Amino acid sequence: MTIPDEPEQPALLGLDDVPAAPTPRRRGRTKAPVGPAAVDPVARVVLDLAPAHLDREFDYLVPAPLADEAVAGVRVRARFGPQEVSGYVVARAAASDHDGRLVALKRVVSPDPVLGPEVLALARRVAERYAGTLSDVLRLAVPPRHARVEAEVLAALAEQGDGVDDVPRPAPPAPPEGQGWDGAWAPYRGGDAFCRRVLAGQAPRAVWTPLPGLETSPGTSPGTGPGTAPGTAHADPTLAEPARTPHWAAAVAQAVRAALAGGRRALVVAPDARDVDRVCAALGAAGVTGAVRLQADDGPAPRYRAFLRARHGLADVVVGTRAAMFAPVPDLGLVVLWGDGEETLAEPHAPYPHAREVLALRSELQQAAFLLGSPGRTVQAQALLARGWAQEIGAPRDVVRARAPRVRALTSVELAREGAGAAARLPSAAWRAARDALAHGPVLVQVPRTGYLPVVACARCRTAARCAHCHGPLGLRGASATPQCTWCARLAGGWRCGECGHDRVRAVRVGSERTAEELGRAFPGVPVRVSASSAPGGVLDHVDATPALVVATPGAEPVADAGYAAALLLDAAVATAGTGLATATEAAHRWLAAASLVRPAPQGQVLLVGDAAPAPTSALVRFDAPGLAERELDERRELDLPPAVRVAAVTGLVDAVRAVVGRVDLATPDAVLGPVDLPGDGSRLDAAVRVVVRVPLAEGTELARQLRASMAVRAARREGGTVRVQLDPAEML
Incomplete structure (x- = not known):
């Protein structure tokens, strides 16, 4: 049976102007207050905030439901003022120095602690050296989260029976038949000694100039083959076995084998993807398994997968481009950098670190061996030798000529x-x-x-x-x-x-x-x-x-x-x-x-x-x-130019540059060069100027600290203009 619609009663004249009665508010259920964690209820968090004056740790209250997940290294979300921002828990504490009420953490994004203590310490040192903020360095060090990849890796760990923090020891590689682990280093002065020290668990540092040539077959040196003496060439190279592996890649693979045989892991950084492929091919020829590639160009998912595999010890060797210099490799025993003169190894984002300096700092912090190789040699690598920080590995002149x-x-x-x-x-x-x-x-x-x-x-x-x-x-x-x-x-x-x-x-x-x-x-x-x-x-x-x-x-x-x-x-x-x-x-x-x-x-x-x-x-x-x-x-050295001195370039609008440099005590009239007008190209730095501050090497760390403090004051005061601070700019190296 169909019920007809009731007729609509017309409204009285002027009734439309009468305001409607307010709708009564519905009272939601009041959530019961959640108490803090019973043990270490305070979390010290580094937030992803751009202003330099906020570059510090903040204390937050850990709610009881998050007590087991909010451990050091995990990603969290927290309330900061009117906004909710991302960050990392860097420590847990029993009490806070803050006198007021602590705000509770909103949630834990992932229970996987992706920020390890070694990487955190390295990020702090890099920020100090380049007058940057810790949040800027952490953006470079930790790739964005990929939930599906994270679930895959954690499931693989669960199948193996390993916990999130359980890192297995690297397995020593089995040498290929007829190939010694140090054969590629025999022609070099100091090459065998370097590999022996790496094998023994020590931390030697070396700058290496490789010999030219290719590896003709596994187990033979470049330019040699069956029936030939070491250091001599084939009578007819066109009859030689096809060779695609450069000698330097084979030597790097042998050094990595020495680190693995000593029970430690290795990290190799190369300028581009082709060099990464060559290193991986050389590792395979040397009998090294368990290597992963970490490159930003591979995309978010492959990069995050390689990052997590390295973090949990599922990879004994990490090979990658500039993005791999912060790779979380546990039990790190060797860092290798190839071709430090290539411009792709200089980070274009703030605070503009170079892979050479990052890996050198990492070698010091983690007591790992350091190997820098290149067909040429930069002045910065020569400076490492001149001050005794590293030793030289090279071949005699007669071997080079042959x-x-x-x-x-x-x-x-x-x-x-x-x-x-x-x-x-x-x-x-x-x-x-x-x-x-x-x-x-x-x-x-x-x-x-x-x-x-x-x-x-x-x-x-x-x-x-x-x-x-x-x-x-x-x-x-x-x-x-x-x-x-x-x-x-x-x-x-x-x-x-x-x-x-x-x-x-x-x-x-x-x-x-x-x-x-x-x-x-x-x-x-x-x-x-x-x-x-x-x-x-x-x-x-x-x-x-x-x-x-x-x-x-x-x-x-x-x-x-x-x-x-x-x-x-x-x-x-x-x-x-x-x-x-x-x-x-x-x-x-x-x-x-x-x-x-x-x-x-x-x-x-x-x-x-x-x-x-x-x-x-x-x-x-x-x-x-x-x-x-x-x-x-x-x-x-005679002209007081880098790397004999430490240089900082402050670029931006005139008033902003003058204010930043004016707060630096080391920027005396003798140490300041400029300002110099820069040619405009229509960008936001159009009609900008540059001021260069030059100080002795011994005062380089203090210069970075003062510039960092000056930029913090600028951010707190909300000074106008645009300013960029760059330590060791590429055009001055």
């Missing part, structure tokens, strides 16, 4: 007799050397820049071509492309020179793609492969032993099976034309890294093309990176 390729510097003086061919970007002598080498294998061609024509200028007056919108440099992406700004990406189709009005451009810098195009015309019928970030195939990992021209940018050189027959290092003058303090050592590092992939003399040769600076050219010809670094360090 393992290195022949190097020729094709300068304008060397090419004077070539006639008109000497002025070409690829001189006749280099063309002939490449043609002869192609009969025996691939040839590596290194160019300083990627792209087609990254920098162009007016074809008539040679004035640099600039964008009309942002004044950035113009470049070409192809032979028939329109000039385009490399800053804002705007096209400059109607460009005309501001000096002479001409509308045509010429090349100033030639990139990898244009070089490959020119080589294809110079060597018809020869395959040309490009290894660069902008190349269609990206960065190549390796190439086979068939004849080919491989054009690569610095750091993107693929490994060739059995090594390259020759290497051409083009545009040498461009590589040493910078104004930075590290220009010479960086150029030598790039050249030596490429030359290390070439076969030993007389089968392999390296040609440096161009009038480069004499010092790095001599270092390449002699394969003497330590000599160049020692000379550079001596010059910086």
Whole structure:
């Protein structure tokens, strides 16, 4: 039966203006008060807060239901003022110094203590050294939580019968048949002693310059094989067994084996993913299992999985990029850093720490061995040797000469007799050397820049071509492309020179793609492969032993099976034309890294093309990176430049910089350089200035402390403007 709707009674006139009766509030159930934990009811928490004056521990009350979960190292949520913020419990205490009422923790995000005491101590030291805040360092040290991955790892621990805090001891690796754990270190002075001390549980520190070459097979040294004596090369490298593992990676694997055999774990940090892959391959060839990769580029889930496996002792070796320098490795016995001259090892986020300094601090705090290796040598690594903090590991000169390729510097003086061919970007002598080498294998061609024509200028007056919108440099992406700004990406189709009005451009810098195009015309019928970030195939990992021209940018050189027959290092003058303090050592590092992939003399040769600076050219010809670094360090001592002194750069608006520097007692008139106006590029630091504070090394820690305190005062007073404080800035190293 359907009940008809009741008719609606119309409202009286004016009744709509009468306010409605207030709705009575419903009283919710009043929660019973929860008492504090019976034991250690106070939690000391580090909150994720940006202001520098809040960089300290805060005391919170631990409710009884959270007493078992709110242990040191776990993530928590807590009320701070009107907001709820994240943080970490760093300790539990029986009482608090706070006189007022303590606020209770809101909840424990995860019962897994991801922040261990060793990493916390390291983070504090890094914050002190770089005048940063602890919360900034912890953002770099502990990756964001991934709940699904965390559940998987904790379930795996439960299946093994291990608790969250139970860390198993590393299992000693079984050496491969016929291979000794220290075989790769035999050619070096101090190499065997370093491995023996690591095996014995000691903490030696070393700066190591590896020999060039590749590992031809498991258990043999680079450049050797069946029937050959140590330190000699194959009669015909093209007949050798395919080799893809650089010698340095094999040596690192042997050092890691020594640490594992001594009952401790290891951490290896490399500049990029390709080097990480090479280290992992070398570890597998050396019989080391249980290694994990920790890289930020792998994504949140793989990175957090590797982090948790390392934290709970499920991995004996952690290999990764810059993100791995804070990896929580228990029973750490060895830290290895490869290629400290690469810019990818410098953290671009505050407080801008470098992996070299972080791992050095970690070696001291955890009493772990320290090994720094690189084809070149930075002045900072040389400073570690000069002050006795580390010892040098290197091969005798006769061994270096037997393992290195022949190097020729094709300068304008060397090419004077070539006639008109000497002025070409690829001189006749280099063309002939490449043609002869192609009969025996691939040839590596290194160019300083990627792209087609990254920098162009007016074809008539040679004035640099600039964008009309942002004044950035113009470049070409192809032979028939329109000039385009490399800053804002705007096209400059109607460009005309501001000096002479001409509308045509010429090349100033030639990139990898244009070089490959020119080589294809110079060597018809020869395959040309490009290894660069902008190349269609990206960065190549390796190439086979068939004849080919491989054009690569610095750091993107693929490994060739059995090594390259020759290497051409083009545009040498461009590589040493910078104004930075590290220009010479960086150029030598790039050249030596490429030359290390070439076969030993007389089968392999390296040609440096161009009038480069004499010092790095001599270092390449002699394969003497330590000599160049020692000379550079001596010059910086005379001029009071880093690393002979400690330097801080304060950048920002004039008034803000003046206020920050004015509160630093060490910033005396003799110690301050600047302010210097910085060129504006339309960013938020447009029209900014920079002030440099330079103090002796002994006062470096105090300078960082005072700058940190000044930034805290600035945050508490809410001073206006923008300021950035950076200790040991890269452009001044």
